[in-house]
Amino acid sequence: MPHSVLRYRVCIWDFDGTLFDSYPIMNQAMIQALEILGYHQEPEEVRRLMKQSVSTALSFYQENLGLSKELETTFRSREKALSDDLPPYPGMQEICRRIVQAGGMNLLYTHRDMVAVDMLRRHGFWEFFDGGVTSEDGYPAKPAPDALLDLMKKHSFSPKEAVMIGDRDIDLLAGRNAGIEGYLFDPFDDYQSFRTPFRGHTPSELCDFLLLST
DSSP states (O other): OOOEEESOSEEEEOTBTTTBOOHHHHHHHHHHHHHHTTOOOOHHHHHHHHHHOHHHHHHHHHHHHTOOHHHHHHHHHHHHHHGGGOOBOTTHHHHHHHHHHTTOEEEEEOSSOTHHHHHHHHTTOGGGOOOEEOGGGOOOOTTOOHHHHHHHHHHTOOGGGEEEEESSHHHHHHHHHTTOEEEEEOTTOTTTTSOOSOEESSHHHHHHHHEEEO
């Protein structure tokens, strides 16, 4: 069996849309929340807005439909009810395991709260992580580099040793602002116009990029 060599010693992972295929559930929660409040919106429109960010979608519908805090409250309630069905991307756990097996380190950087860590534990991922950052740590949001700069200090690695893996431009911009290269995981080509040298559409492509066979 070929021996794997790491392209980067440290892999920093986004959660939603990267490790976990969470957008279908989140999109469904937003569609249901809008319907509860009496509005039907096209699923593709919801998907595009949610892909930018939850706050973008909330702000758009609050402003354009005249909704207030009730939309966010209803959305969070539906998201929580549906979250037990949140699936990881097939193959991502194996990639994390192989990174550790090859002597590397996995770290988490998500805007989600500790629910992300709970989900990683539930699906057997967390044993392959050395820690990370959630919204509860209070750092400025991506693309600010603050969280990544502190992860570098805490875990003693340089920017050149690491890669930021995410499904949105802000993930890679956060890495870029910290001097860290990025890999765009873009299954549906949502960010075709975003310029980055490293991108892919499947976990298999990501695995081939991170783990070099010798």
